[in-house]
Amino acid sequence: MSDEIKLTPEQIAARDPSYSFQELLDRERVPVPEALRESTDTYLGSEDLPIERWTSREFFEREVEKVWRKTWQMTCRESQLRNPGDYFVYDIVDDSIVITRTEAGELRAFHNSCLHRGRVLKRGAGQSPELRCPFHGWSWNLEGEFQGAPCDWDFPHVRAEEFKLPQVRVATWGGWVFINMDQQGPDLPEYMGVLPQHLARWKHEQRYVSAHIEKVIGANWKTVLEAFIESYHAIATHPQLMPFQAIDNSQYDVWGDHVSRTITAYGVPNPSDAHRFSEQESLDAMMKLAGSEERPQVEPGQTAREKLAEISLPVVNEQAGEDLSGQATMSELMDSTLYLLFPNFAPWAGHHTIINYRHRPNGNDVDSSIMDIYLLTRYPEGSEPPPDAATCSLGIDEPFKDAAHILGPGLANVFDQDGANLPQVQKGLKASKKGAITLSNYQEVRIRHFHQTLDKYLQS
Ligand code: FES
Numbered sequence: 001m002s003d004e005i006k007l008t009p010e011q012i013a014a015r016d017p018s019y020s021f022q023e024l025l026d027r028e029r030v031p032v033p034e035a036l037r038e039s040t041d042t043y044l045g046s047e048d049l050p051i052e053r054w055t056s057r058e059f060f061e062r063e064v065e066k067v068w069r070k071t072w073q074m075t076c077r078e079s080q081l082r083n084p085g086d087y088f089v090y091d092i093v094d095d096s097i098v099i100t101r102t103e104a105g106e107l108r109a110f111h112n113s114c115l116h117r118g119r120v121l122k123r124g125a126g127q128s129p130e131l132r133c134p135f136h137g138w139s140w141n142l143e144g145e146f147q148g149a150p151c152d153w154d155f156p157h158v159r160a161e162e163f164k165l166p167q168v169r170v171a172t173w174g175g176w177v178f179i180n181m182d183q184q185g186p187d188l189p190e191y192m193g194v195l196p197q198h199l200a201r202w203k204h205e206q207r208y209v210s211a212h213i214e215k216v217i218g219a220n221w222k223t224v225l226e227a228f229i230e231s232y233h234a235i236a237t238h239p240q241l242m243p244f245q246a247i248d249n250s251q252y253d254v255w256g257d258h259v260s261r262t263i264t265a266y267g268v269p270n271p272s273d274a275h276r277f278s279e280q281e282s283l284d285a286m287m288k289l290a291g292s293e294e295r296p297q298v299e300p301g302q303t304a305r306e307k308l309a310e311i312s313l314p315v316v317n318e319q320a321g322e323d324l325s326g327q328a329t330m331s332e333l334m335d336s337t338l339y340l341l342f343p344n345f346a347p348w349a350g351h352h353t354i355i356n357y358r359h360r361p362n363g364n365d366v367d368s369s370i371m372d373i374y375l376l377t378r379y380p381e382g383s384e385p386p387p388d389a390a391t392c393s394l395g396i397d398e399p400f401k402d403a404a405h406i407l408g409p410g411l412a413n414v415f416d417q418d419g420a421n422l423p424q425v426q427k428g429l430k431a432s433k434k435g436a437i438t439l440s441n442y443q444e445v446r447i448r449h450f451h452q453t454l455d456k457y458l459q460s
């Protein structure tokens with residue numbers, strides 16, 4: 001689309017002609033949270049974006065300097081750093097950060113590189129009273145203070161006060177641990193904009209990891225990220241979702257530079273397909289995708305959405321250890337309400353077990369990335385959290401189907417449908433004669449918002 005095309009206000013405001021998500025909320029029987037009532041209706045332009053953003057080495061290297069070394073990034077759950085001496089290593093492109101829990105119970109983060117001859121100090125995660133380099137045995141305490149070196153008579157020029165490990169900023173929100181290599185710029189709460197306030201109700205901190213998959217995908221990290229911030233592709237890619245997901249009228253919002261959101265309603269057929277499915281068929285398709293053998297009946301006068309809420313509420317109550325009837329909207333019991341915190345962390349909202357995504361480059365490869373999928377489930381306040389699930393790692397050639405015992409076959413199939421597209425998108429981008437991609441005005445506004453923020457960082 002060229003710059004000369006002038007759109008009318010009606011074209012810019014165009015939406016699916018059926019009901020809106022907000023109209024669906026009008027049918028709730030309990031008060032609707034303010035966060036769900038927000039609808040930003042943002043228009044950010046219609047211009048094409050050049051393909052080099054996803055394919056060029058030079059662009060990728062600018063992202064390293066200006067994005068990966070300048071932004072707040074989710075690294076792990078705080079449960080992985082619960083006790084003094086716990087450490088966790090976060091690798092991003094060629095940078096490596098080691099995060100520790102100190103004796104005083106604080107979190108600290110350091111560049112994971114020995115000040116002697118540079119070996120990484122730690123790999124993976126574990127427990128250690130100090131950071132001792134395996135190469136020659138130089139060591140630092142958990143606060144990053146230099147403790148000494150074998151044969152210190154040979155290093156009269158090494159002064160402990162000058163050999164503290166260089167620190168990285170570390171902060172937590174919702175039970176997630178974040179780092180930022182940049183010493184300047186906003187603290188995490190300010191960086192997160194509306195997100196903490198929006199998500200407070202759904203208590204990320206009061207959850208444990210009920211599943212964690214990390215998979216290498218043969219596509220640029222942004223190619224993958226973008227496929228998870230719009231629901232538009234579901235029409236062609238996930239046709240089995242049409243009986244029970246309202247794709248065409250999903251709501252898309254953006255706030256400030258760092259936060260955006262999609263809400264896709266469940267328990268209702270996609271508006272364009274509504275004539276094809278009865279309420280019962282809608283419910284049956286949802287139960288089938290969830291891997292359930294049960295086929296509960298929609299009662300006369302009841303909708304599939306209402307029935308699903310009825311089924312979901314006792315499960316959620318049991319997990320949360322509190323009675324949410326009279327408080328939980330149908331939306332919070334089933335919908336996919338998926339936020340993004342720039343650059344790469346996508347926490348979901350709701351009372352149910354929620355999915356969270358993260359997308360990172362795979363080392364310094366432009367053409368592949370690592371996608372994390374964390375399922376977070378509530379546990380009752382005041383009780384010990386169940387142990388987090390072990391990480392299931394899938395290589396580039398291992399489909400999500402190999403994790404079907406964790407995700408369930410229905411969800412694994414949905415991810416494999418995406419996983420089949422994405423390397424073909426990356427290939428097609430490189431094969432493009434047009435040299436640019438075209439975005440919709442509304443359903444893909446989050447992608448445009450993401451790239452506008454990316455440009456702000458790249459130009460800073
Ligand atoms: S490289 Fe770490 S002690 Fe020598």
Ligand SMILES: [Fe+2]
Binds near residue numbers: 227233237414418
């Ligand atoms: Fe998808």
